[in-house]
Amino acid sequence: MFTLAEENYLKTIYHLQQNVGVEVSTNAIAEKLETKASSVTDMVQKLADKQVLSYVKYKGTTLTEKGNEIAVNIIRKHRLWEVFLVEKLHYSWDEVHEIAEQLEHIKSESLIDRLEEFLGFPKVDPHGDPIPDQNGQFKKVEKQLLSQLAKGQKGICVGMKESERNFLRYLDKRSIAIEAEITVISKEDFDDSMQIEVNGNRFFISKKIAENLYVKIF
Numbered sequence: 001m002f003t004l005a006e007e008n009y010l011k012t013i014y015h016l017q018q019n020v021g022v023e024v025s026t027n028a029i030a031e032k033l034e035t036k037a038s039s040v041t042d043m044v045q046k047l048a049d050k051q052v053l054s055y056v057k058y059k060g061t062t063l064t065e066k067g068n069e070i071a072v073n074i075i076r077k078h079r080l081w082e083v084f085l086v087e088k089l090h091y092s093w094d095e096v097h098e099i100a101e102q103l104e105h106i107k108s109e110s111l112i113d114r115l116e117e118f119l120g121f122p123k124v125d126p127h128g129d130p131i132p133d134q135n136g137q138f139k140k141v142e143k144q145l146l147s148q149l150a151k152g153q154k155g156i157c158v159g160m161k162e163s164e165r166n167f168l169r170y171l172d173k174r175s176i177a178i179e180a181e182i183t184v185i186s187k188e189d190f191d192d193s194m195q196i197e198v199n200g201n202r203f204f205i206s207k208k209i210a211e212n213l214y215v216k217i218f
Contacts (some may be wrong), residue, residue, distance in 0.1 A: 001171035002050075004105050007074050008033070009043050010052060011104075013063055014071035023060025069136060076132040077112050078104035079125035084115060086126040093126040127168075128159030128178045128214065140158065144217070146182065147210035154183045155215030161213055170209070175199050182215060 002010070012032050016024040048055040052067030055165070065073060081103040085096040087099070106112070113134065116122075120140045123139045126129055130138040143158050157180045171177065176198055185195040185202055192207040 001107075002052075002070065005043070006047060006050075007070070009040075009047060010063065010067055010071040011074045011078075012154050013053065013061055014068065014075070023056070025060050029061070033190070034054040048066065072132050072136040074104050077106065079131045080112060080115050080119065080122070080127055082125045082127070083119050083122050083131070087119065092168075092172075093163075094165045094172070096126065097163065097165070124159075124178070125150060126178070127163040128157070129163075142216060143214040145211055146184075146196075146213040146215050147194075147207060149184045149215065149217070151184055151187050153180065155216060155217045156181055158216045160188060160212055161214070167209075167212060174203065174205075175201065176213070182213075 009029070012029060013024050016028055016032060020028075026037050026040045029044070030040045033040070044055045044061050045051045047067070051064060052070060053061050053063050055061045073204040078100045081100040082093075082096045085099060085118060086093055091099070116134075121133075122131055124141075130141065132138050141158055144155075145161075146155065149155060157176060157178055159178070160171075176182070180198055183197040185197055189196045192210070193204055194210055195202060195204050
């Protein structure tokens with residue numbers, strides 16, 4: 001059994017590993033969890049003793065096979081709960097992350113399996129993130145950042161890099177949602193901002209926005 005704090009560490013290290021592809025530094029974990037580096041060192045050493053991660057001083061941390069399995073299971077629960085909250089309880093997509101953060105620590109695997117069945121075995125959560133199946137397998141989606149598209153290219157919105165609440169609210173104002181069709185009308189050489197068209201409406205977005213949206217080109 002693992003504590004809530006330990007599970008949060010495993011999930012955080014998993015996400016950081018996906019981004020960097022190498023050992024995760026103590027400072028990166030501390031920044032993500034908004035805590036002291038010394039506290040991170042204590043926790044990773046504790047988790048290394050439980051054989052869920054490997055920790056090498058001055059080099060970094062990587063999850064073991066067991067640690068990876070636990071982290072993916074937490075992510076599975078989190079994303080299924082987000083689907084439930086949006087589809088069945090009608091929360092908006094910018095409200096569900098914090099609630100799912102609490103629900104993801106429920107231990108009952110049979111409950112999660114029944115939840116998945118009740119929801120119709122969804123493949124992605126409300127933010128477009130893939131939901132692992134019972135075996136921890138993800139459905140891979142070919143995608144790239146909107147910022148990488150050139151003038152005239154079109155794509156379907158399939159996700160976002162960060163699903164921070166204010167960003168999601170901004171997307172709502174612009175009617176940008178998962179599966180929305182986005183066309184690049186023009187792109188500014190000066191700052192890489194671009195004019196796009198969504199649902200017949202044209203408007204400009206910043207480079208920062210474009211670098212946070214994933215699309216699938218068609």
